[in-house]
Amino acid sequence: MAENEWQDVKSLILYFSLSGNTESAATQIQDVTGGKMQKIKPVNPYPEDFDQYFKIAKHETELQLMPPVATAIDDINQYDVVFIGYPTWWGEPPRIIDSLFDKFSFADKKIVAFSTSSSTPFEATKPHMQQLIDDEHALMIAGFRCDGDIDHLKAEIAGIHLAY
Template sequence: MVIDTFLESYDFSGKTLVPFCTSASDSIDNSLHIFSELAPGATVAEGLTANDEEEIVPWLNSLGYGADSSGNTAEETGSTENGTSGSNILIAYFTAAENSGVDAVASASYSEVNGEAKGRMQALAEMIQERTGGDLFSIRTDVVYPADGGELIDYAADEQAEDARPGLTSHIENLDSYDTIFIGYPNWWGDMPQALYSFFDEYDFSGKTIIPFNSHNGSRFSNTIQTIQELEPDANVIEDGFTINERDVPDAAGDIDAWLGELGY
């Protein structure tokens, strides 16, 4: 049998096996002994025989995995308080498209990815999530950024000249749960958006790994990685971040996979 061969091929000592199956008649309880016999060093959890999707969430909750049937991601709830994925990776990003008060398609900061209009940094963050399984976190501000491209550029320049600190309306409630933080942002006038300065002011990432990613119109990261190192001196800031011209964002998935592979993901 395929499962027997699989269990015999690997050493699961010290690991937890969580069996599940579908069946029109027999319960999985009748086959749990196979797992115990073929993987004697593993812990075999209570299995599930499921014929209905609604049975899965209560079962996961009973095992302590804290499944969230709502399917909400961090940027939808405005925080990572639920921590539903159990991941130690957070993917935080800022995009003007989600802070402009209009639909993404009306924002100068959007790209069309797989037929869906979304903020460029959101698109990149979701590609990273696809590979790493991390939690998404959208950096939201009390500032409503212009949707028009020209107006946004001017507004960003004014914010930078004033060294502004926009107020944040989304907050990470469980930062201690994460040891790796991907942080994404567009390059505005050779720097991070001022919202990122507010973000780094709010959180102490000491002892954590920060992995930057960004979009640009030719300036790549400029000096922003060094800036992050200065703002978070006790964090491990990876200098080999991912940077891409904003026009190439819709087709970035392959490049992101290759980059993450080089980083060990």
């Protein structure tokens, strides 16, 4: 879809970010699509210190813990497309993404997943995301890794087909 075609699409950009990389990617997506941005926040905030949140994140991943989500979404049914963004932690989305799907119904929604990582491709996280989306009876219409290259991001968004 060309950039100007997004003006008629109501999109929500949900993202989880601790370092700011995923928030930056979400902002770039908002610039292209005009969607509403909303940060996924945990009930118990992660520490700001990298070493501390690294330990907590590793613990959550290893034990498959699902930190509760504090974020509220007003009337998710008003959106045609929901972008869900996250950093890649040990080849997977953070467990708070599972919590997001546990808290909200994305049934019948068109989902675009996007990840951030310095090296791990989106395909590493795709099976996990696909399972979450399939369990919700939603449809993943696209997925990609944001690497900071705005031209790459625009090309990925241009390749999204909403007519599924």
